[in-house]
Amino acid sequence: MATIAHHPATGAEPAALRLGAGLMALAGVAFIGYAVIFFVRNFTGGFLELGIGPNEVDVGRAQVLAFSPELFRYMSHLHIALSGFIASTGLATAALAWFGVRHGLWWAYVTAIVVPVLALIIALPAHYPYHLATVGHLGLIYVATGIFVAGALVALKPMLQARHT
Structure with a gap:
């Protein structure tokens, strides 16, 4: 299996x-940042x-708690x-990318792609039929996903070049 050619003097x-x-x-x-926001808002x-907000869900914290403390805790x-x-x-995506993809490891590249794609394939579709796919709700995820896809495409070329050398 071919590996990524590093600079001979620096190893970069x-x-x-x-x-x-x-x-x-x-x-x-x-x-991770989105998860922290999600956690804190709880x-x-x-x-x-x-x-x-009220356009998507017509009750908030106090109303859910008043209606059913058990439902609130759930x-x-x-x-x-x-x-x-x-x-x-x-964390898995960041670590795989930084410690694996950066060194040209195909298993890390594939896994770094599969991990968030699997999560998004499962999580995103449920937002649309219930009208929860607001920009305020999913906007940060869309931006992060766009950055991720751009990075995966940029990394793909040198990964493929190494495979064919």
Whole structure:
């Protein structure tokens, strides 16, 4: 199996590979940031997810708590759990990109792509039929995904070149 040719004097990765991996890692860190926002909102007056307001859900923290404390605790536990899964996906993506893709490892490249794609394929479709796909809600995820895709495409060229040398 071919590996990425590093600069003979410095051992540095090709610039395009470093840039692509860096963008992929940055997107992973952005996913972590989104998870932190999600987590914090669970414990604040916002309660509902970022970008979800009265146009999407006609009740808030106080109304859910008044209606059913058990439902409130259940929703809270889901927010906490989901924020953990979003953060872990971001961490895995960032680490795979920075420590694997940057060094031209195909297994890391493929895994770094599969991890967030799997999460998005499962999570995103449920937003649309319920009219929850607001820019305020998914905008940060769309931006992070765009950065990630750009990074994956930038990294792909040197990865393919190394494979054919």
